Amino acid sequence: MNIFRDKIINGGFSVTAELFPPKGNDASALLKKADFLKPFVDAINVTDNQRASMRLGSMAVSRLIKEMGVEPIMQMTCRDRNRIALQSDLLSASALGIENVLILSGDHPLNGEYKDAKPVYDLDTVQLLTAAGMLIKGTDLAGKNLSGTPSFCLGAVVNPTANPVELQIMMLEKKINAGAVFFQTQPIFDVSQYEDFLGKVRPVTGAQKVRILPGVALLKSAKFVKFLLGLPGVNIPQATVDRIERAPDQLAEGIKICAETISRLRGIADGVHIMAIGMEEHIPEILRQAGIKSK
Amino acid sequence: MIITVQKPLPEILDSLKDYDNVFIVGCAACATKCQTGGEEAVKKISEELKKAGKKVSGSAVLDTPCDIRVAKRDLKNVSAGVFLILGCGAGVQSVEKVTSAPLVPALDPVFTGTVERIGIYHEYCALCGSCMLAGTGGICPITRCAKSLINGPCGGAVNGKCEADPDSDCAWALILEKTKGKGILKDYMPPRSFIKPKNIGRHKKTTL
Incomplete structure (x- = not known):
């Protein structure tokens, strides 16, 4: 029973989190976190060589958490594999029982630790979603029949804060047409900005059964807020920055703000994707303050 | 046009270390526009090679070294211990067709460039087909x-x-x-x- 997929199809407020595979083959710390989060989230994203750094693979870790009864969302980037490897890995994931796949372009190698690496991008996200859709229907991109067809719940990302917004809407539409049924977003700090975005994408998403889970990040300290503000495209309202800076206990304030954001999103969003960035142990408290009961 | 940059001199000298009687081939087309393979560039590298103790037996700036007919016409009577080519890879490999002497490229071809002015190039075309x-x-x-x-x-x-x-x-x-x-x-x-x-x-x- 894939609760995550069920909510994507039938509705219901979804809660997802994400974990980063380690550099090395020892996944024990990650698995401990996954086990701890199990009662609180519908699924956990497993990142694919995040920030273009070399890590334990998303497919292997997705399978490991699946064995523990945690529903994985396997992230898959277009950065490192050509169309042969991408399709083969989709089949492999399916053979291992992985159903939820989130498709992304992937951070460029120049932003990671292998700047000299060949940026592959043989397929882009729209094309990879199309390929996955074809596999579901029983053929590959080359039109050859498959023996056994995979079943996927396909997702993609959209960036509600990126400009120009027309391009984000265009990509959202293309990804929906290519078969994406759920979307996760970069972290939202300003709920009214997200509401504006939803208004703009409604003509595209309105008639379709797609769910968008906005990202929410735990602002764990004033230092972290400062770091985030230095990243391109991150917009944190001044009032939020002030609250963290003035708080006697910045982490507690960050948890409170995160919970408030989730509460406000609850009325308008299909769910939330919580990015606790190494502080996953606080997710149950965030959800408790947001009034979301564990499963 | 093909944008090229000159390789570091130590790398060129290392590639030439087993040879003498260097014949330098320049390019009057792209590499001249890039200032990496015209008359001046040929003269400059010739002096640098001599300073490093290499014997330079001659030089020629070909109209288009990437055209095998041109390379044949201009180089058929040249005898050289080694050809040092100040052109792109297409130029080096056209010279390869007309000589059995060893070849050393002096330039790194980088991309097909749109020229704003000398030294300011934009990589706008990938020749993708x-x-x-x-x-x-x-x-x-x-x-x-x-x-x-x-x-x-x-x-x-x-x-x-x-x-x-x-x-x-x-x-x-x-x-x-x-x-x-x-x-x-x-x-x-x-x-x-x-x-x-x-x-x-x-x-x-x-x-x-």
Whole structure:
């Protein structure tokens, strides 16, 4: 029973989190976190060589958490594999029982630790979603029949804060047409900005059964807020920055703000994707303050 | 034109270490425009080689060293211990067709460039074999998007700038601005073919 997929199809407020595979083959710390989060989230994203750094693979870790009864969302980037490897890995994931796949372009190698690496991008996200859709229907991109067809719940990302917004809407539409049924977003700090975005994408998403889970990040300290503000495209309202800076206990304030954001999103969003960035142990408290009961 | 940069002198000298009687071949086309393979560049490297103790037996700046007919015409009577070629890889390999002497490239070819002025070049064309500029307002997403994405931008483009190089414009933001939302923007672009068109003259190599 894939609760995550069920909510994507039938509705219901979804809660997802994400974990980063380690550099090395020892996944024990990650698995401990996954086990701890199990009662609180519908699924956990497993990142694919995040920030273009070399890590334990998303497919292997997705399978490991699946064995523990945690529903994985396997992230898959277009950065490192050509169309042969991408399709083969989709089949492999399916053979291992992985159903939820989130498709992304992937951070460029120049932003990671292998700047000299060949940026592959043989397929882009729209094309990879199309390929996955074809596999579901029983053929590959080359039109050859498959023996056994995979079943996927396909997702993609959209960036509600990126400009120009027309391009984000265009990509959202293309990804929906290519078969994406759920979307996760970069972290939202300003709920009214997200509401504006939803208004703009409604003509595209309105008639379709797609769910968008906005990202929410735990602002764990004033230092972290400062770091985030230095990243391109991150917009944190001044009032939020002030609250963290003035708080006697910045982490507690960050948890409170995160919970408030989730509460406000609850009325308008299909769910939330919580990015606790190494502080996953606080997710149950965030959800408790947001009034979301564990499963 | 083909943009080239000169290799570091120590690398050139290392490649020449087993040879003497160097004949220098320049290029009057792209490499002259780049100031990497014209008369002046030939003269400069000739002096540097002599200073390093190498014997330079002669030099010639060919109109187009990448044309085998030109290379044959200009080099057939040249005897050399080694040819040092101040041209792109097409030039080096055309000289290879007309001599059995060893060859050493002095330049690194970098890209096909659009010239703004000497020293300011833009990598706008990848010679991909399937030009899509008609639908993109004349802006190429293969070269000008860091990920060569042909269906639209990635999520990393912020305020019209590229995630891989914040000094560069996002190609798709430029395309949107130029086409005002028309053209191929909304069409699904299928995966690219990496097989180049066949039967270009008697061009034999068909893949990238």
